[in-house]
Amino acid sequence: MTTARRNAVRQALAGCEGFRSAQDIYADLRADGSKIGLTTVYRALQALSDSGEVDVLRTDDGEAVYRACRSEEHHHHLVCRACGRTVEVAGPAVEKWADAIAAEHGFVDITHTVEVFGTCADCAPNRS
Structure with a gap:
């Protein structure tokens, strides 16, 4: 995945206070004119999670939601x-x-x- 796409996902999360689903992030990026695909958003979120830049939690219904990590x-x-x-x-x-x-x-x-x-x-x- 290109760094530009990962950076786009990183930036989308940086502007959010709470946790967001991959679909929400994808919709925000597309609304801003990005041509990014949903699969790419998921891959970027996984990479950012693996590197510790993104917090992930599961909601009561089992959906993964993401947020830019505020603490190292x-x-x-x-x-x-x-x-x-x-x-x-x-x-x-x-x-x-x-x-x-x-x-x-x-x-x-x-x-x-x-x-x-x-x-x-x-x-x-x-x-x-």
Whole structure:
């Protein structure tokens, strides 16, 4: 894939606050006149995810959504189910637990992803 196409996807994500689906990113790029294909968008997102530039999470219905990573450190996310607001958080207790459970079962070279979904303070009054 050309760097120009990957950069186009990177730029599309840079302008977004919340997580976006590949289809949303594709639609935005096409609306801006890009001739990029959906498969190319998926490949670019995978490459950006592999390099740590993009955060990926699975929604409640299993769809992968993407966001430009705001931190170079390993982190987790708090995600509002109502508005999609996302906060990057450290999880030292999660890190210790993952290392301990892996060691207990003889696993090495582990990775993990933890996403916590809830309702943010701004949306909570509207959910009553």
